[in-house]
Amino acid sequence: MTNLATMEWKANFSVGDTKMDDQHKGLIALINQLCGEDEIDVREVLEKLQEYVDIHFRDEEALLEKIGYPDLDKQKVEHETFAKWFDEQLETYRNGGGSDTIRERVQNYLRTWWIKHILFSAKAYASYLK
Numbered sequence: 001m002t003n004l005a006t007m008e009w010k011a012n013f014s015v016g017d018t019k020m021d022d023q024h025k026g027l028i029a030l031i032n033q034l035c036g037e038d039e040i041d042v043r044e045v046l047e048k049l050q051e052y053v054d055i056h057f058r059d060e061e062a063l064l065e066k067i068g069y070p071d072l073d074k075q076k077v078e079h080e081t082f083a084k085w086f087d088e089q090l091e092t093y094r095n096g097g098g099s100d101t102i103r104e105r106v107q108n109y110l111r112t113w114w115i116k117h118i119l120f121s122a123k124a125y126a127s128y129l130k
């Protein structure tokens with residue numbers, strides 16, 4: 001099984017909102033579970049992650065709306081694009097087609113996407129929260 005280095009929360013990941021920071025931490029924890037060495041049911045973790053991601057996107061969009069973040073529409077499109085891709089990956093696992101290669105690709109993509117998302121969020125909307 002692939003063992004990828006786990007992601008760690010860093011101070012510069014903070015967007016300045018406790019709820020968002022906590023949710024980002026929770027997402028990292030789930031992705032670490034997916035990328036770790038423990039024997040896991042990939043489909044189960046992906047389903048948990050999907051549920052968590054849905055809640056996070058909804059809460060994040062509500063917060064950005066509340067603070068009048070000017071690029072909310074762009075952020076929504078990014079969220080939608082990710083959700084669509086993620087649905088497709090989950091569908092693959094539900095249909096029993098999740099090979100090790102696919103798992104590795106999903107792991108890498110998730111890690112990259114979420115690190116980018118968190119760092120981008122920290123830069124993009126943190127200043128509106130102050």
Ligand SMILES: [Fe+2]
Nearest residue numbers: 056060117121
């Ligand atoms: Fe976020």
